[in-house]
Amino acid sequence: MGKHAAVIDPGEARPVKDYLAREGLTLAAILATHHHPDHVGGILELVETRKVPVFGPKGEPIPALTHPVGQDDRVEIPELAAAFSVLDIPGHTRAHVAYYGLGSLFCGDTLFACGCGRVFEGTAAQMLSSLSKLAALPDETRVYCGHEYTLANIKFARAVDPDNAVLAAREERAKRLREAGRPTLPSTLGEERATNPFLRCAEPVVVESANKYLGTRIGDPVSVFAAIREWKNRF
Numbered sequence: 001m002g003k004h005a006a007v008i009d010p011g012e013a014r015p016v017k018d019y020l021a022r023e024g025l026t027l028a029a030i031l032a033t034h035h036h037p038d039h040v041g042g043i044l045e046l047v048e049t050r051k052v053p054v055f056g057p058k059g060e061p062i063p064a065l066t067h068p069v070g071q072d073d074r075v076e077i078p079e080l081a082a083a084f085s086v087l088d089i090p091g092h093t094r095a096h097v098a099y100y101g102l103g104s105l106f107c108g109d110t111l112f113a114c115g116c117g118r119v120f121e122g123t124a125a126q127m128l129s130s131l132s133k134l135a136a137l138p139d140e141t142r143v144y145c146g147h148e149y150t151l152a153n154i155k156f157a158r159a160v161d162p163d164n165a166v167l168a169a170r171e172e173r174a175k176r177l178r179e180a181g182r183p184t185l186p187s188t189l190g191e192e193r194a195t196n197p198f199l200r201c202a203e204p205v206v207v208e209s210a211n212k213y214l215g216t217r218i219g220d221p222v223s224v225f226a227a228i229r230e231w232k233n234r235f
Contacts, residue, residue, distance in 0.1 A: 004026050027046065035061050104143075202221050
């Protein structure tokens, strides 16, 4: 501990190698959330340099996978004195997983800061169920997602929920961080529950915005989710 590091979703090897060298760290493990190349493209090169355990979802083509994992499995990294629970969160891909531990959630492209991933291989019902599973974690959980899409996601969220004062304040904080060249991540699940429309599909304001977008009346959360996800795709 203090001399080792684990990497989550290494889309490229070079930034990881450069960071490890700069900080004097040794790679201890690789954790993948799903099979998309921008999350796993660097794995083969990394394990050529150092053979380490590679954890990833069962049933997805993860390069050099040594430890297939699924719901309720436990990932232990002794060098870091760290352990994570695995959560199945399909929707973005067929067998996407998240890792939860040390007060942190590594959720790939399922839950984004103020947004969510596109539904590529699953269904709207699966994706909403996966997001609901993540939303049930404690408020203080730090959310580490796969991409820095926060400002674009907030812009859409404000179209869905224009009078949300907490969301407006979040936008100002995110703008200041990005202007300073700093990431907006991690967020927290408490913040996501208050501002992320994809976690609020039963809220009247989100339902009403979905109805306006569709030009018809719907009310069940899956239909609302599907509507605002389609809206976001075109936004």
